[in-house]
Amino acid sequence: MNWIAIGNIDDIPLRGARCVKTPQGKIAVFRTGENEIFALEDHCPHRGGPVSEGIVHGAAMTCPLHNWVISLQSGKAVGADEGAVKTITLRKDNGALFIALESFMVAAE
Numbered sequence: 001m002n003w004i005a006i007g008n009i010d011d012i013p014l015r016g017a018r019c020v021k022t023p024q025g026k027i028a029v030f031r032t033g034e035n036e037i038f039a040l041e042d043h044c045p046h047r048g049g050p051v052s053e054g055i056v057h058g059a060a061m062t063c064p065l066h067n068w069v070i071s072l073q074s075g076k077a078v079g080a081d082e083g084a085v086k087t088i089t090l091r092k093d094n095g096a097l098f099i100a101l102e103s104f105m106v107a108a109e
């Protein structure tokens with residue numbers, strides 16, 4: 001597994017997100033109010049909106065463009081909408097965050 005460091009959990013506010021640029025594209029990293037961390041491709045399944053600018057609530061986020069709700073765990077649209085954003089494998093090590101670049105490359109195929 002090809003892990004790349006993307007900073008520390010404290011770099012992301014509670015119920016917030018940040019965008020990480022990688023050679024394979026932008027990745028949105030989310031921190032929930034429960035201190036869980038999730039990573040998704042920063043590309044909404046609806047029309048490609050920047051999900052890293054969405055609003056985090058529970059273990060989901062709402063896209064800033066047309067309000068689709070996306071599960072942070074599965075990347076799937078919740079409710080009546082259909083579609084999914086690719087999830088990225090993430091590891092937390094004493095607060096330091098790493099994403100698995102290989103999984104992103106596979107998922108991007």
Ligand code: FES
Pocket residue numbers: 044045046047048049063064065066067068
């Ligand atoms: S681009 Fe995200 S809801 Fe439309």
